[in-house]
Structures are given as structure tokens and as C-alpha cells.
Amino acid sequence: MNDLYKEHYLLRAIELAENNAKNGTGGPFAALVVKDDVIIAEAVNTVTPDKDPTAHAEVNAIRIACQKLNTFRLDGCQIYASCEPCPMCLGAIFWAHPDVVFYAATQQQASQSGFDDSFIYEQIALPNDQRKIAFIHKIVAISETPFQQWSSNDQKVTY
Amino acid sequence: MNDLYKEHYLLRAIELAENNAKNGTGGPFAALVVKDDVIIAEAVNTVTPDKDPTAHAEVNAIRIACQKLNTFRLDGCQIYASCEPCPMCLGAIFWAHPDVVFYAATQQQASQSGFDDSFIYEQIALPNDQRKIAFIHKIVAISETPFQQWSSNDQKVTY
Numbered sequence: 200m201n202d203l204y205k206e207h208y209l210l211r212a213i214e215l216a217e218n219n220a221k222n223g224t225g226g227p228f229a230a231l232v233v234k235d236d237v238i239i240a241e242a243v244n245t246v247t248p249d250k251d252p253t254a255h256a257e258v259n260a261i262r263i264a265c266q267k268l269n270t271f272r273l274d275g276c277q278i279y280a281s282c283e284p285c286p287m288c289l290g291a292i293f294w295a296h297p298d299v300v301f302y303a304a305t306q307q308q309a310s311q312s313g314f315d316d317s318f319i320y321e322q323i324a325l326p327n328d329q330r331k332i333a334f335i336h337k338i339v340a341i342s343e344t345p346f347q348q349w350s351s352n353d354q355k356v357t358y
Numbered sequence: 359m360n361d362l363y364k365e366h367y368l369l370r371a372i373e374l375a376e377n378n379a380k381n382g383t384g385g386p387f388a389a390l391v392v393k394d395d396v397i398i399a400e401a402v403n404t405v406t407p408d409k410d411p412t413a414h415a416e417v418n419a420i421r422i423a424c425q426k427l428n429t430f431r432l433d434g435c436q437i438y439a440s441c442e443p444c445p446m447c448l449g450a451i452f453w454a455h456p457d458v459v460f461y462a463a464t465q466q467q468a469s470q471s472g473f474d475d476s477f478i479y480e481q482i483a484l485p486n487d488q489r490k491i492a493f494i495h496k497i498v499a500i501s502e503t504p505f506q507q508w509s510s511n512d513q514k515v516t517y
Binding site for chain 1: 359360363365368369372375376378379380382385386387388405406408409410411412414417420421424425428429430431432440441442443444445446447448449450451452453454455456457458459460461462463464467468470471472474477478479481482483486490491492493494495496498500501502503504505507508509511513514515516517
């Protein structure tokens with residue numbers, strides 16, 4: 200996938216991230232979705248102006264690109280990110296199925312600037328009930344019923 | 359945090375997930391945000407109708423709750439999820455800062471119904487460039503500039 204890399208897209212992501220930090224319009228992050236050498240989506244982090252903790256650059260870019268392409272999958276696309284995606288964005292990327300991600304700054308650089316990226320990567324590796332935010336499993340007899348409905352629905356759209 | 363648990367909220371999440379699967383309006387998942395024993399947000403998975411791979415129940419619930427509470431943090435809130443959150447939703451939850459998460463079905467149950475939750479947890483643990491979707495670090499001289507702008511912006515809103 201390395202042969203798909205074009206540096207000018209990564210420089211564009213960094214430029215957008217820098218402007219976002221300068222203008223106070225969100226965190227210092229940006230991302231692009233590129234397909235067939237065309238930019239499908241450009242996005243910056245908008246957590247604070249949108250009051251949305253999920254509005255990271257990569258999530259925003261994926262959402263915009265999917266709306267433009269009218270699909271919930273980004274097959275054939277490349278993602279360029281000014282910084283290594285956090286676990287939330289990594290998960291979003293796996294659900295979106297692009298070909299590859301190219302990133303510039305590392306999670307350690309993000310951490311040095313006060314962002315929780317590395318911390319969340321550490322937390323994921325812990326047992327669910329030992330995380331700083333505990334994820335507590337409750338045994339409920341009907342926990343399987345949503346999956347049973349899913350299995351028996353012949354009209355379902357899988358993803 | 360276990361003393362905050364109330365089973366009827368988890369049963370409500372499972373009921374919503376079951377209905378969503380039955381109605382063909384998205385995947386078999388739902389989540390609630392509860393604060394001071396009041397439901398702030400109820401949401402289901404809307405990946406396929408919204409054509410948005412990030413529209414998982416927990417992400418949707420967090421976004422709705424933050425809009426209602428006019429904040430990007432869910433301090434003092436509990437999240438109830440019909441199924442163990444996937445890595446994307448785990449990340450979203452850490453960024454949102456609720457007190458605790460209670461969930462019913464496990465990632466293994468989700469996996470048995472064809473969802474990638476366990477797979478993505480396995481992928482996160484791999485080196486970046488060895489994942490099924492490669493995350494490739496590119497050395498770019500200006501990678502630090504967004505963080506430098508962030509540090510020097512006295513008006514920035516941290517999150």
C-alpha cells in the first residue's frame with residue numbers, strides 16, 4: 200500500500216491541523232480521505248465548537264466521505280492524518296474499510312501536548328473492570344435476543 | 359461504581375437493540391446515557407440507514423447526550439450498552455468521560471453474529487504496519503507545527 204502514498208496530501212492535513220489550532224476552532228488535528236488521487240473529504244477536529252467528543256478529524260472525514268460517496272464503506276480510499284489515529288479513530292477506520300492510513304505525528308507527540316491518545320491505548324489493554332472508566336459486564340438472560348432478531352431478519356443490511 | 363447500576367436501564371437498551379434488528383433500521387445494538395437517574399439519551403446503531411460507519415449506538419448516544427447537556431464531557435453520567443463497546447466506542451467513551459459503562463452481551467457474542475468487534479481488539483494490539491489495514495508512519499519535518507500552534511494559543515479550549 201506504500202506506493203499509494205503522496206506526501207502533498209499529508210502536508211495538506213498538517214496545514215489544516217495547524218490552522219485549526221491557530222484559529223481556536225478545535226484541536227490540532229486534521230485528516231483527508233483520498234480516492235483515485237482526488238480529495239473526497241477534508242476535516243479538522245471540532246470537539247469543542249461542536250460540543251461533540253467524537254468529532255475527531257478522522258471521524259469527521261470518514262462521515263463526510265461516506266455522505267459524498269453515498270456508502271458506509273470507504274473501499275479504495277486512503278486516509279491521511281496529521282497525527283496517528285487514537286483508538287476511537289482506529290476503530291472508526293476499521294469499520295470504514297479504507298485501504299491504508301498514512302500519518303505524520305505519533306501518539307507520543309500527541310501525548311506530550313496533553314492529549315489522551317497513549318493513555319487510551321494503555322487502557323484498552325487492561326481487563327474491562329480495571330480501567331479508569333470501568334466497563335462492567337452484567338449477566339442478563341435476554342442479552343442474546345438482539346442477535347437472534349438480527350439472524351432471523353432476512354431483509355437485514357449487513358455491514 | 360457498581361452501586362450506580364440499575365437493571366431496568368440495561369433491559370431498556372436490549373429492548374431497543376432487539377427492535378432495531380427486527381425493524382431493519384440498523385445493527386442489533388443500543389445504548390443509553392443516564393444521569394441522576396434520568397435517561398439523557400437513547401440511541402440505536404444507524405450505520406446502514408445513515409450510511410455512516412461511525413454511527414454505532416454508543417457514539418450516537420454520546421453525541422445526543424452532549425448536545426442535550428451542552429457540553430463535550432459526560433461527567434456524572436452512566437452508559438448502558440446492550441453489548442460490550444467495540445474499540446471505536448471504547449475510545450469515544452474515554453473521550454466523553456462518563457463515570458462507568460454497564461453492558462450485557464460480550465464482544466464474543468457480537469463476533470459470533472458476524473461483527474468485527476473482537477477482530478478489531480486483536481488488530482489494535484498489533485504493530486501499526488502489520489494490521490490488516492496498515493497504519494504507516496511517515497516522517498515529515500513539520501509534523502510538530504500543529505502542536506506548536508496549540509501550545510502558543512492562549513485562547514484555546516482544552517478537552
